[in-house]
Every structure is written in C-alpha cells, then in structure tokens.
Ligand SMILES: [Zn+2]
C-alpha cells in the first residue's frame with residue numbers, strides 16, 4: 762500500500778482547484794476531545810468529507826486503550842467517508858526521536874509527529890516553563906526538533922509545524938524557516954500539515970508546498986463536532 766497516496770490526492774485536488782474534502786486531524790473523548798469517535802464520524806459524513814484521520818494523542822506508554830480506540834475507528838462504515846487510525850505523538854528530543862512504541866505503530870494507518878513540549882519540560886501549563894524561553898529561542902527549538910524528526914524518524918505527517926511558537930509564544934517564525942521545513946519534508950517524503958487551528962497564512966503555505974512539490978496533509982485539530990472539516994472551508 763502506498764501510504765502517501767492520500768496526500769498525493771490532496772495535492773492533486775488542490776492543483777486542480779478542487780476541494781480535497783478531508784480533515785486529517787481529529788481528537789475524540791478517547792483523549793482530550795469532547796465527542797466520541799461515532800459522533801465525529803457522523804458529523805464528517807454530514808459535512809461530506811471523503812476522508813478523515815483520527816490522529817489521537819498517544820505516547821510510548823499508552824497501549825491499553827489504544828487498541829480499543831483503533832478497533833472503534835476500524836468498525837466505522839467506510840461507505841461515504843473513509844476513517845483512518847492515527848497517532849499524534851510528540852517529538853522527544855534533538856535526535857528527533859518520537860514518543861511511540863511498536864505496538865501502536867502496528868495499529869495505525871498514519872503517524873503524526875508534533876512538537877508539543879520542549880525537551881525537559883514536564884508541565885506545559887506552568888508559567889515558568891513558558892517564560893523560560895524568548896520567542897526567538899522558542900522558534901529555534903521548534904525548528905530544530907522538527908528538522909531532526911523529519912531526518913531521523915519514521916512517520917508520515919509533520920503535525921502543525923511551528924504550532925507551539927504561534928500558540929504558546931505568540932511568535933511568528935521567519936518565512937524562510939517554513940520554506941526550509943517544506944523543502945526538507947519533500948526530501949524525506951513526509952507530508953507537511955497545514956492546520957487551520959494554528960496557521961495564519963494558509964494560502965501562502967499551500968502555494969509553497971505546491972511550488973516545492975511537498976505533500977500536504979490538511980487538518981483542523983478538531984476537538985468537537987463543531988470543528989470537524991474547518992480546514993476544508995479554505996478550499997471551497
Ligand atoms: Zn498537536
């Protein structure tokens with residue numbers, strides 16, 4: 762199976778000015794989302810999405826619930842909308858290692874690697890960990906973690922690149938850093954996620970990916986039914 766086919770189709774649709782009708786970044790009440798897998802799926806069908814990815818938060822220590830979650834997603838009817846099992850895992854360190862185990866890898870269709878914490882942080886909500894870094898440093902750390910993961914780790918989607926800099930640090934990375942990661946994703950065959958919850962200039966990123974021939978993944982980071990398919994409104 763060509764794992765990257767789903768992203769190739771997104772690029773093809775966008776090139777043809779067609780709406781991709783996908784949302785490849787959903788969370789449910791298996792972790793921090795509000796709704797169930799079934800509720801999210803029903804809403805995706807109502808919104809006429811063709812493909813969705815339940816990119817549930819996972820760690821190398823999660824195994825008990827993950828199997829049941831995967832089973833639930835796999836039990837969905839695939840008629841109107843195809844649902845995939847995913848794991849959104851964090852990039853752990855400057856080697857680019859991911860917080861995932863082999864058991865989870867076997868159960869997922871796609872792995873999404875995201876920067877969620879900086880190395881050494883335990884509680885991301887603590888004010889002092891946020892204050893520890895200047896905006897500039899935060900951007901550099903996020904860039905470096907992403908770069909190493911793209912080069913050294915096995916996954917399909919780079920989740921919300923620079924999302925931490927934007928959301929936690931209110932920092933705006935230089936465009937050249939975006940360009941670097943987009944190029945690197947192309948080189949290492951990863952899909953660069955464009956996320957309506959984090960990215961301010963979606964069109965600009967889309968055009969850069971098209972220019973470089975980098976595969977794109979599209980996601981809303983939806984944590985409730987209301988948010989399902991948000992990313993798709995940019996392509997209508
Ligand atoms: Zn995330």
Ligand SMILES: [Zn+2]
Pocket residue numbers: 786788816849982
């Ligand atoms: Zn997420």
